[in-house]
Amino acid sequence: MTHIITIDTGTTNTRVTLWQDHQVLAHEACEVGVRDTAITGNREKLQNGVRNTINKALASAQVDAEQIDLVIGSGMISSNVGLFELPHVLAPAGLQQLARGMVSVTIPEVFSKPIWFVPGVRNVVENIGLHNCEAMDMMRGEEVEVMSVIDQLGITGPAMMVMPGSHSKFVCIDDKNRITGCVTTLAGELMYVITHNTILAQSLDSQFATSINQEMLLAGAQSAQTIGLGRTCFNVRTLDQFTIYERNDRANFLLGAILGADLLTLKNSTAIKMMPGTPVIVCGKPIMKEALAILINNDDYFSGKITVVSDETQAHLAGQGAILVASARGLIK
CATH class of the missing domain: 3.30.420.300 (2-keto-3-deoxy-galactonokinase, substrate binding domain)
Incomplete structure (x- = not known):
């Protein structure tokens, strides 16, 4: 035992x-x-x-x-x-x-x-300056979660692991199931700050989206990618003042805006190598992973299979992944 x-x-x-x-x-x-x-x-x-x-x-x-x-x-x-x-x-x-x-x-x-x-794992970038700092990124904690998901779902790369949360991580996996790079955004923290500490707090009752409204989610993402995140965020207040959309609708619009900006990162960041046909595995906070899967599914750029990791599978990812690493080290009989 x-x-x-x-x-x-x-x-x-x-x-x-x-x-x-x-x-x-x-x-x-x-x-x-x-x-x-x-x-x-x-x-x-x-x-x-x-x-x-x-x-x-x-x-x-x-x-x-x-x-x-x-x-x-x-x-x-x-x-x-x-x-x-x-x-x-x-x-x-x-x-x-x-x-x-x-x-x-x-x-x-x-x-x-x-x-x-x-x-943890970090990208390899030499002589970092303004010209290449965007290619640099690092992780501590997600690497064991990635190993656990690969093991539990029987994944063979190449694949892209999408992990929305306070700091959203996009992790690139090669055909040997190695992490080849990652990129981080402040998606969850932005969501928190905008929802609680800006003029939008009143329009959102300082609450996040409680259920997905696909129409509002997609509209927010489209808006952020067209006119920018700042302007799209302010439109949450306009929707509150002048339309019949309810609080959860407005919260979905904001969620779509922030995650829509994340999709630009996924497509364009020099820190990872995303190809349109790469399979995408989404795990993380329930509403955020569901929302990101919808946005990816509705974006013509992405043509690979999309897998959403169940809440049950991801219940103890960090611990399971740490045990896998320890087993590979020979620490577990």
Whole structure:
């Protein structure tokens, strides 16, 4: 019987999963992330948050710390504001490259046993300046999620993984199932700021779209790609003041505008190589992944198969992917 703890730390949250022979025994989360280190200038809050969340998961499953065979950390936990800074591995990077890049560190303030950290992946761009900075991008956390999706869905690349969220990621996979590059946008953060902290807050009741309205979604995307994101956003207020469209309709228009701008990134970014016929796999937050799949499906540029990953499949992507990487390293019998 093998007991494994996986730690997935992001900017604002940490998720800890306790596994027994590839089955989830317990899952706990806390609102502590690397943002806290960036704000306070020290790791104490992050260390305490991770330790307490691990202890909660152990207590929930009635498992003793001594019974744990392996601890794996992925995500922003390996950044310069995480628990231990680990350099990105360079693309192209698949399971083997990620496995070779893993490093074991004991942090007594967090857990008594060593934590194996999974590295992030970055694009290869030399002598970065204004002329080529758009080609540069990096990830910490998405790489293990990508490996899990590839494994669970039996994917053989080339493919494009589309992962909308606070920071939307577009990840390019080659025919050897290696990550060859990625590109990031601030889609979710833009959505949050515009919905809560601008003049549009009143027009949207400070709420996101609660269900998809395809007509409004497509109209917002078309508008953003024609007259720009700033003007399209202001039109949400016009729709509120002078038309009969309801709050959820207006929220869909805004969602379409922001994700429509993301489609321009997907088509034109020099950080990835998107071809019209490349299969697209969409996973991420429920409404956002559904919306992006509709926009891609309705855009003549894209002719490849579109797969939307189910909520059930993506429930524990980070942990499953981290375990796959650890297995490739030979850490799991």
